[in-house]
Amino acid sequence: MNQLNVAVDTVGVADATPDEKQPWAELGLKEDEYQRIREILGRRPTQSELAMYSIMWSEHCSYKSSRVHLRQFGEKNPRTPRLLAGIGENAGVVAIDDNIAVTFKVESHNHPSYVEPKQGAATGVGGIIRDIIAMGARPIAVMDSLRFGAIDHPDTARVLPGVVDGIGHYGNCVGLPNIGGETFFDPCYQGNPLVNALSVGVMPRSRLQSMQASGTGNIVILLGAKTGRDGIGGVSVLASATFSESGEDDARPSVQVGDPFTEKLLIEVCLELFDAGLVVGVQDLGGAGLTCALSETAAAGDGGMHVDLELVPLRAKGMEPHDILASESQERMLLIVDPAKADEVLARARRWGLLATAIGTVTDTGRLVVDFHGQTVVDVPPKSLADEGPVYHRPIAEPNDLALIAVDRAETLPRPTTDEEIRQTVLDMAASPNLCDKSWITEQYDSSVFGNTVLGAPHDAGVVRLDERTGVGIAISLDGNGRFARLDPYHGAQLALAEAYRNVAVTGATPIAVSDCLNFGSPEDPHVMWQFERAVTGIADGCQKLGIPVTGGNVSFYNQTGREAIHPTPVIGVLGVLEDVARRIPLGLGRTGDTIALIGTTGEELSGSEWAAVKHGHLGGVPPKVDLDHEMKLADLLSRLAETEQLAAAHDLSEGGLAQALVEAISHSGMGAQILLPEGADPFTYLFSESSGRVLVVIPRGQELAVRSACESRGLPITPLGVTDANTDGLHLRDHFDISRAEIDAAWKGRIGARLGE
Structure with a gap:
């Protein structure tokens, strides 16, 4: 038994000393909050009670600044018989079939990971795993979404290796595969990295806990x-x-x-x-x-x-x-x-x-x-x-610079014009921190423990088999883009939702549920609260349109250094169902002679793009348009083509555009690609635009007409771009330039470790 060796502030003492001064302000409480506690109790709180109220009424636990906006998820969530447990529970639970349910959730551990990178990240993973256990499920996988400051900054060299070590150590020791995620670098996260961890578990529906x-x-x-x-x-x-x-x-x-x-x-x-x-x-x-x-x-x-x-x-x-x-x-x-x-x-x-x-x-x-x-x-x-x-209706005000940012369009920036300049831009972009190979990070994680990982990093989504007998499985993607949300938080949040939805669909899975982690600056800043409200509304409207519910998530405020807030960064996790994981669609280039095609439309959309950031350090304009009707049609198409095994490979187009998608597809296959751009297309725009709703697909020989017919029946544009070729060394862009596999590998691989001095 623990020995009592301290003077304890009891309820009796509190009753007898009503005027004793208490450190409510030091514990983060406001004066009116402290007075309300006294009204609830009819006396001053004891030291233990004061500590409990300060914790439970904090932003982290009470959602006192965000609750009025988060109500939209409950109000707008589509009704679905799959949803077994939702917002307010430890994690969302969705039915996969009559017997199996899956629970998943994403949460932040941002500030602890800056203070003590290894333990902060490790305990973030441990905490989200216990949320899954609390629902009655066996945890089966983890993912992470990481954001750091400039890769060349000394503090990034301190924080990033520790965070990766913590995630890898904890997940590997528990015995859970890390099946993917994302890592981004931007100066706005200097001094305030984002470490968002997701876990997913599986259980019999009858084992759901309360x-x-x-x-x-x-x-x-x-x-x-x-x-x-x-x-x-x-x-x-x-x-x-x-x-x-x-x-x-x-x-x-x-x-x-x-x-x-x-x-x-x-x-x-x-x-x-x-x-x-x-x-x-x-x-x-x-x-x-x-x-x-x-x-x-x-x-x-x-x-x-x-x-x-x-x-x-x-x-x-x-x-x-x-x-x-x-x-x-x-x-x-x-x-x-x-x-x-x-x-x-x-x-x-x-x-x-x-x-x-x-x-x-x-x-x-x-x-x-x-x-x-x-x-x-x-x-x-x-x-x-x-x-x-307490529930606060915080003041909201559109940022003063938003109108000026909107007219500062990246589409007006100087761009490469000659074939050699465009060729070099492809390589420079592939070597940039946000687009280069992340295997220095992902190789520190065990991605195959349990033996049920079907797809992991660097595929668009992680895929895990749930039932060896039937082959049923799930696909999960975790995506966000702070630059797009800075330009327009409503559409930026919907672009993150659309990308995660599309990444799941690219594997052939049907998206069914969402979990989100909303990373923002101080809620006491009206500009931050405007960004937050617009982002939440964008996600709620988007999920209502897509017909998939938000099952839960996390809000992380006060992500800033001094008065400088991070970009508003909603990170979206989407979960999908695959009836048979044997029919999943991988990343790559299939077999020689297969057709390479692009589904979707390319416009001149460069604002907020990776090209604008890498080549000009620029952030301005408006983000790409998002068309959720198009995304639903695309997901339906990909699911159907996976069932009929009419695609050899597929890859979402996002950061870096078509050029980066080709670089990654080539790097993950033994094939080269012979590409002919559509007649009249501007090579630079076609290669580097980040228009949404596009997928690079590889169609097996003999299936071209069937795939085209499936696209046309859904009103989806499809453009043949070329063929895969085992005899082509790397990328051959007909009438423009060639880039050898060796050049691609030299630009794309090994960059993270080299930049960190590892």
Whole structure:
């Protein structure tokens, strides 16, 4: 038993000392919020209660600035029988068939990853995995979306390797394949990298779990690692922090420390308990630790809980009640268990070598009561913590420079005109940080553990088999483009949605659900809130149009260094279903003699493009148009062509345009490409425009007419561009130039490690 060796601020003491000064401002609370807490309790809060309210009413936990806008997802979400659990749960759950369900979610761990890159990224992966476990699923894969400052900046060399090491170490040790994602560089992320982690899990539909602490008299059990001082104040300190170039050390104690081997045991024992029907409710302990888990489960259930904090196993001496409640020590789960089954739960945990401790009971009092050595330190209505935090209608104002940016079009910038200049631009673009080969990063991840990975990086989407008997599987893509969202957050967010949707469709899968991670600057800045509102509206409208629901996600505010906010960066995860993964469509060039064609229309759309950024350091104009009707037709076409095996390969066109798509297709096959641009096409525009809704396809010989007919029946333009040829060395652009495979490889490969000095 933990020894009481500190003076504890109890409820009785709080009643007797109503005028005692409290550090509410230092904990991130506003004066009116503090006064509201006093009104709720009818007295001043104890030290532990004040800490709990400061955490649960933070942006990270309460969504107090974003909630008024996020309601659009619920209001506009299309009704679909596939959706089994959605917004408000630990993760969204969708049905794959009558027996199998999949749960997935993406969340941020941005600020911790700047302060302590390895542990910040590692615990981000660990936290999202536990969200998947809490729904009753076995985690089967992870993905990540990473954004860093300029690749040549010294701090990028500090942050990036640590982040990659943390993601790889945690995922590899837990034994989950990393099946893809994205990595981008932009000076706006200097001092505030984005580390967004996604996890996906699979389960029988009957194993769906609840977070409710229901059943008066049921036992509250804490399962997993001991509780320490790591992560104390993480969600209230780091989630609302802005950093200077040298200010990260001050926040280092707020970063959690992860143990992936304990997490692996946690996965196995939880699934065993679920399958044995031994658990009434379950909640993971992540941000806000016990504070969040206790208040949310109590609020979702019968409304009451009594907990004895001295029973919590500690790994640090002298921890006070508010330390124990706020600790974000990793690899912990909270279980609600029938008293008759509690001994069996504890015994099964011991067999797996995990601590499991009964720390309280479910009550019908409507109060969350927490004692410490016989003294009550918390006595609050749990709904006031979990559901009734402040809601702000923050001021909104369009950025002052938006009109000026819109007329500063990249289409007016000087561009290469000769064949040799265009040829060199292809190579320069392929060598640029955002377009070059990312294998220096992805090779540090295990992508094939479990043996069910069908497609991983660098394919457009990750594909995982769910059932070896039927071949059914899922495809997932994670995409965002901060530059497009800076130019127009509504359409920029829809472009990110469209790209993730298209990347899933390119594998032959049918998109069915969305999870998002919304990364923005300070909500106290009206310009940031305008960007946020427009982006959320864009995603909600887009998903309504596409007929796929937003199942959950995460909001990350205060992503800025000083007063400089990052570009608004909504990152969109789309999940799709493949009836048979054997018929997935890969990246590449198929076999020699196959036809290379482009589906979609190319316009002169260069604003926000990679070419404008790389060659001119330019950001201005308006982003490419997005046509969601076209995207749906395209997805339907690709799914049909996958079923009939009428495509040998396919690749989404996005950053870098057609030129980059050809570079990547050539690099991932043994084929060369002979290309003839359409008559009258401007070579530069056709190669580097980033018009949306386009896919490069490779059609097997004999299937050309069938594919063309399928496109025409859907009103989709298709343009033959050339043929694959094993005897062509690299890229032959007829009437313009040749680029050998050796030149492509020299430009495209090995750039990340070389730029980091690795």
